[in-house]
Amino acid sequence: MKFIILFGGASFEHEISIVSAITLKEKLIELDLSFIFCDQDHKFYLIDSSKMKATTFSKGEHKKMPQLSLNHGSFSQKSMFSSTEIKGTVINLIHGADGEDGTIAALLDFFSIRYIGPNVNASVFSYDKRYTKYLCKAKNIKTLNYEILSSKVHQNLTIPYPVIVKPASLGSSIGVSVVKEESELDYALDTAFEYDSNVLVEPFIEGVKEYNLAGYMADGKMNFSIVEEPQKEEFLDFEKKYMDFARSEQVLKADISEELVKKLKSNFEKVYRNLFEGALIRCDFFVINGDVYLNEINPIPGSMANYLFKDFKFSIVSLSNSLPHTKRAKVSYDYIHSIASAKGK
Amino acid sequence: MKFIILFGGASFEHEISIVSAITLKEKLIELDLSFIFCDQDHKFYLIDSSKMKATTFSKGEHKKMPQLSLNHGSFSQKSMFSSTEIKGTVINLIHGADGEDGTIAALLDFFSIRYIGPNVNASVFSYDKRYTKYLCKAKNIKTLNYEILSSKVHQNLTIPYPVIVKPASLGSSIGVSVVKEESELDYALDTAFEYDSNVLVEPFIEGVKEYNLAGYMADGKMNFSIVEEPQKEEFLDFEKKYMDFARSEQVLKADISEELVKKLKSNFEKVYRNLFEGALIRCDFFVINGDVYLNEINPIPGSMANYLFKDFKFSIVSLSNSLPHTKRAKVSYDYIHSIASAKGK
Numbered sequence: 141m142k143f144i145i146l147f148g149g150a151s152f153e154h155e156i157s158i159v160s161a162i163t164l165k166e167k168l169i170e171l172d173l174s175f176i177f178c179d180q181d182h183k184f185y186l187i188d189s190s191k192m193k194a195t196t197f198s199k200g201e202h203k204k205m206p207q208l209s210l211n212h213g214s215f216s217q218k219s220m221f222s223s224t225e226i227k228g229t230v231i232n233l234i235h236g237a238d239g240e241d242g243t244i245a246a247l248l249d250f251f252s253i254r255y256i257g258p259n260v261n262a263s264v265f266s267y268d269k270r271y272t273k274y275l276c277k278a279k280n281i282k283t284l285n286y287e288i289l290s291s292k293v294h295q296n297l298t299i300p301y302p303v304i305v306k307p308a309s310l311g312s313s314i315g316v317s318v319v320k321e322e323s324e325l326d327y328a329l330d331t332a333f334e335y336d337s338n339v340l341v342e343p344f345i346e347g348v349k350e351y352n353l354a355g356y357m358a359d360g361k362m363n364f365s366i367v368e369e370p371q372k373e374e375f376l377d378f379e380k381k382y383m384d385f386a387r388s389e390q391v392l393k394a395d396i397s398e399e400l401v402k403k404l405k406s407n408f409e410k411v412y413r414n415l416f417e418g419a420l421i422r423c424d425f426f427v428i429n430g431d432v433y434l435n436e437i438n439p440i441p442g443s444m445a446n447y448l449f450k451d452f453k454f455s456i457v458s459l460s461n462s463l464p465h466t467k468r469a470k471v472s473y474d475y476i477h478s479i480a481s482a483k484g485k
Numbered sequence: 486m487k488f489i490i491l492f493g494g495a496s497f498e499h500e501i502s503i504v505s506a507i508t509l510k511e512k513l514i515e516l517d518l519s520f521i522f523c524d525q526d527h528k529f530y531l532i533d534s535s536k537m538k539a540t541t542f543s544k545g546e547h548k549k550m551p552q553l554s555l556n557h558g559s560f561s562q563k564s565m566f567s568s569t570e571i572k573g574t575v576i577n578l579i580h581g582a583d584g585e586d587g588t589i590a591a592l593l594d595f596f597s598i599r600y601i602g603p604n605v606n607a608s609v610f611s612y613d614k615r616y617t618k619y620l621c622k623a624k625n626i627k628t629l630n631y632e633i634l635s636s637k638v639h640q641n642l643t644i645p646y647p648v649i650v651k652p653a654s655l656g657s658s659i660g661v662s663v664v665k666e667e668s669e670l671d672y673a674l675d676t677a678f679e680y681d682s683n684v685l686v687e688p689f690i691e692g693v694k695e696y697n698l699a700g701y702m703a704d705g706k707m708n709f710s711i712v713e714e715p716q717k718e719e720f721l722d723f724e725k726k727y728m729d730f731a732r733s734e735q736v737l738k739a740d741i742s743e744e745l746v747k748k749l750k751s752n753f754e755k756v757y758r759n760l761f762e763g764a765l766i767r768c769d770f771f772v773i774n775g776d777v778y779l780n781e782i783n784p785i786p787g788s789m790a791n792y793l794f795k796d797f798k799f800s801i802v803s804l805s806n807s808l809p810h811t812k813r814a815k816v817s818y819d820y821i822h823s824i825a826s827a828k829g830k
Contacts, residue, residue: 152814155817156820182595195821197821198818212528242609243595246591246605247595260586260588260608261609261613264605271606274622274623275619277622338759414635469582470525471496471524475501
């Protein structure tokens with residue numbers, strides 16, 4: 141079984157995707173792995189395993205490596221007289237734009253390349269936090285109250301301070317601020333609007349209990365990781381999250397009741413089923429007065445949340461063995477034929 | 486100003502896309518047009534304008550025409566020693582799968598090709614009728630009650646008969662049935678499930694008033710077509726809709742009050758703003774007791790609903806002049822540099 145780790149992307153999270161890929165290389169070392177890097181100009185390069193170091197990319201050394209193009213069924217390396225195909229199940233490890241917004245999923249679907257990762261629909265509902273709210277409302281999953289600000293409209297918030305301000309469509313805490321009083325709001329909005337033209341405002345709850353759970357579906361059954369209670373200061377900023385994407389040591393499971401674990405899993409499943417099949421995702425929850433609230437869906441979590449799984453390699457292999465089949469519509473020309481023959485043509 | 490009409494696709498609506506493209510060729514005859522056909526195997530062909538006839542495709546004659554590949558900024562025709570670029574603003578005219586599900590939008594975004602049509606997010610919210618319901622709920626737009634059936638779950642309907650049964654993600658009335666009593670339900674479900682694994686059931690309201698309105702945004706302002714009251718028998722089946730995609734004669738505007746026109750436009754704008762920018766869409770509404778209900782969003786209406794616009798060519802040109810710019814994230818290697826230098830590498 142061959143796998144291709146696809147990473148990089150024209151995204152603010154480009155660097156953490158590189159870190160994620162390097163981490164995954166170590167975690168999946170016994171598997172047959174290839175590495176494909178998508179640079180900021182949307183060019184693909186085949187990276188030699190021995191060159192999988194952060195400085196390869198920051199120094200631009202990848203440009204000396206073979207460039208690839210997308211073909212039906214594979215990436216391919218073309219030379220003057222021949223073409224080599226790079227085959228395998230893609231692990232989409234491009235965080236943020238490109239990888240999580242549905243672009244890469246659509247590309248791989250169009251070229252009939254199998255992948256582990258969110259499909260186009262799943263990407264749209266998880267990449268933009270507004271649409272995660274729509275999804276939760278429709279599926280009766282609790283979330284915090286929210287307000288959307290669009291760059292041109294300034295208004296008084298209806299949510300009392302302190303609040304948390306987030307660009308609608310970015311992960312990894314980029315552009316996120318906690319705002320304790322009105323005087324700090326403008327600066328926080330300026331920061332967030334640098335990254336997105338829509339900004340989400342939610343109540344900030346000091347000391348709220350937070351739990352992360354990852355999982356995937358294989359053979360029609362949900363498989364869950366352990367529940368983690370993330371260590372946090374007020375919240376993880378980008379630099380801390382950056383280091384977080386390199387995590388590879390298994391963590392201790394949260395000391396919580398079986399009943400709460402059940403509730404978290406049942407909320408996870410509500411999010412996942414009929415939308416995220418084919419992906420390994422992490423859901424981040426809040427627990428307030430015993431009720432579970434969905435905070436965020438990470439459809440491509442940092443280093444695939446490997447540290448939450450007892451046997452991560454097994455998880456990847458079994459997910460890969462039960463990827464959903466996309467049925468492509470069979471095209472017929474029945475109507476054209478019948479009309480053409482009615483016209484005597 | 487050059488335009489490329491992109492049509493075909495691996496979709497149940499493949500044939501009507503061909504009809505749509507032929508109609509548009511006539512309507513936009515004074516513009517500089519190229520024609521690119523996407524076949525059911527996702528290969529692109531450059532079609533000579535004189536060959537834009539339905540039988541070209543049903544007889545497979547397109548296979549003798551130049552094959553194109555996607556490049557950054559354009560489609561290109563490659564020969565042994567040179568490469569010709571086909572440039573212009575793409576009019577995405579692939580109805581149904583590929584064109585309306587976000588795939589083509591993602592492809593064109595990835596390769597930085599400008600297009601008229603729904604972006605990935607807009608596609609997801611209009612292609613799948615379940616997600617249109619989510620959108621309307623979040624934006625306080627009225628829709629009919631509904632129930633979702635998934636192929637493996639059979640249950641008693643909570644909606645009283647008669648009902649209308651629709652595959653969740655298909656347009657053009659394909660797989661749609663009106664079910665007057667329970668004994669007819671099984672057959673209708675079998676038909677719908679042939680096309681999709683999720684089926685939407687809604688009340689069927691005999692003789693309900695139906696109005697169609699198309700529009701787009703240019704220079705930050707909404708531009709609306711006339712309101713049409715579609716002629717209908719019980720509902721248009723595929724064969725009738727097929728002919729409908731070839732419409733090119735302007736229709737008469739519905740004889741309704743200014744107040745109702747206003748309400749329809751205001752509902753249209755709620756759907757459109759902050760999601761459909763760059764697309765010319767048609768919304769189909771019901772009016773019940775003076776209230777407006779959204780029935781369906783057609784993000785790529787048949788022959789672009791040209792027959793609803795007084796000056797269709799002007800509409801296409803002005804939309805093309807105000808396509809939204811997608812800002813691509815600037816990639817930096819600041820963190821990798823700082824970490825590498827901290828390590829003394």
